Amino acid sequence: PVKERVPEIRRFDRGEDFQRENNYLFGEGGAGCFSDGKLTCRLSGPDVQWVLDRFVDCGARSSIVYEHRPHLGSNKLPMICRNFRRKIDALGGEFRFECRLEGMDVVDGQIQGVMTSSGYLKTSHVILGIGHSARDTYQMLYELGVPMFRKAFQLGLRIEQPQEQVNQHKYGREEYLSLLGAADYTMITKGKRDLYTFCMCAGGIVMPSVSEPEMFCTNGMSNSRHDTGYANSGVMTTIYPEEFGSDHPLAGVELQRKYEAIAYALGNKNYLCPIQRAGDFLNQKRTDTNFSYAGTYQRGVVASELHQVLPPVVLSQIENGLPVMDQKWRGAFLANAVLVGPEMRGSSPVRIDRERDTYQAPGFRGLYPVGEGAGYAGGIVSAAVDGLLSAKKLVEEFAPPGATTEKLTHH
Incomplete structure (x- = not known):
């Protein structure tokens, strides 16, 4: 959690040992929690507006929705990340801290579950938003045969x-x-x-x-x-x-x-x-x-x-x-x-392949690689929009006949 990341980062800055699982890049909010918080991007449209509005909901100042170069501020991001978690908790989501993804159970090209440092989790769908510094996860995915290539x-x-x-x-x-x-x-x-x-x-x-x-x-x-x-x-x-x-x-x-x-x-x-x-x-x-x-x-x-x-x-x-x-x-x-x-971390050196129409990795039904770590984004807003688009694709699988993705996701 953010409240445990902050003191550990301060200890490191004072000269103490590096911690593998709790540092500037790993923990609640990932690297973004202690980034600069710039929200500029080349995208535009309703999905971008939706993302900016969610940041305001979680504590960002309201001016970010119209500023030319919106900026959250490194001092504000930890609070914003915490507020995102609280909203997801309130909607029925569950966070599992100190739970590292270590493998995936795949049978006949379909995700069946994931192996974690805290045990096995049964699931048919995985949204893989790992960031571009999760090098051990890249290695695991490569060994599993998930298609990826240099970029x-x-x-x-x-x-x-x-x-x-x-x-x-x-x-x-x-x-x-x-x-x-x-x-x-x-x-x-x-x-x-x-x-x-x-x-x-x-x-x-x-x-x-x-x-x-x-x-x-x-x-x-x-x-x-x-x-x-x-x-x-x-x-x-x-x-x-x-x-x-x-x-x-x-x-x-x-x-x-x-x-x-x-x-x-x-x-x-x-x-x-x-x-x-x-x-x-x-x-x-x-x-x-x-x-x-x-x-x-x-x-x-x-x-x-x-x-x-x-x-x-x-x-x-x-x-x-x-x-x-x-x-x-x-x-x-x-x-x-x-x-x-x-x-060295201006962007990801890897792209995890995915199908254009489903956003799923070829040969791995139920696996949705998203964001910077998958090689499809280059900043906070573009990564958020990419995650939103992937979520819409996932929702479509379960949508009743005649329902629109917009109604489902905004609900």
């Missing part, structure tokens, strides 16, 4: 600079800050392989995104007030399946693991965050080990050589794109900027 995914570094620097460039006048709040930004450099900013956190925090022991990567989040004094953003590009080095369906996961293990070693094997001045990175010069940097990563930082934590094709794009971004800001983007990393 392109996004990775890179994060850049952190003083929020005042961003405000000055974006606003120019001090009085705009009180009207508009901490400034954000979005940039992209076009080319054979685009480089773009991702999940920009104004007044935010660099956080660990760790799902396995002795691995390390970063992410960002920001509270609703955007008041830390620092801005951070992913600086990301796309890596394609033919660049993974293997045609195994889980080759992208192994690529992530390879560089996350290097980052863990650079962080003194203690989940410290490897950092490097942006200028030093571009000049391939190691940042002085006595470099004093406060930053926002709470567990501690260590000056490192970040060229070690990413594949060469990604590094070259960052090296080419960062100076272009800096030119767009007339030299104000990289000044005082520090790079941290790596960021």
Whole structure:
């Protein structure tokens, strides 16, 4: 539960041991519970509106339904996740905490039940919303024969600079800050392989995104007030399946693991965050080990050589794109900027196959892979909409003649 996740995460941030089952990524609400809470997406329509309305029902401010860039805030998400659970409980749902999916019982292509760390559960239908960091579940599904394949995914570094620097460039006048709040930004450099900013956190925090022991990567989040004094953003590009080095369906996961293990070693094997001045990175010069940097990563930082934590094709794009971004800001983007990393979880490196008309995995009747972990979404809203569409497909199986999916799901 959320109330048990918060103190464990605080202990980790203070330097205590990593816990496999209770951390920034695993527990009630998953990684989303401690994410930045951005609700921007490319989708539109009634399903998106329905999702936004449910967030308001569960404690989000009502303005998210019309804001250009709606944002829940990392400090509000735990409460919102808890309220979702309470609503589901009230509707007859049941949550089983500390109950890990370990296998599935399949007979003649039909789901019969699931094996869990708490015992066997008989069921003919499973909605598989595992997120894209449940690597042990990917392995179990692969061994079971669930069809899946490699997919392109996004990775890179994060850049952190003083929020005042961003405000000055974006606003120019001090009085705009009180009207508009901490400034954000979005940039992209076009080319054979685009480089773009991702999940920009104004007044935010660099956080660990760790799902396995002795691995390390970063992410960002920001509270609703955007008041830390620092801005951070992913600086990301796309890596394609033919660049993974293997045609195994889980080759992208192994690529992530390879560089996350290097980052863990650079962080003194203690989940410290490897950092490097942006200028030093571009000049391939190691940042002085006595470099004093406060930053926002709470567990501690260590000056490192970040060229070690990413594949060469990604590094070259960052090296080419960062100076272009800096030119767009007339030299104000990289000044005082520090790079941290790596960021490996921009999206899922795996897609679990499913039939277009039923949303079920081919050869596994009753199995509905959904959301980011299945490779069909790229954020909170798109994952929620994907889950909603899958739920509608499931409801159709049990609908009486003449009933419409809209009436059933809204009821």
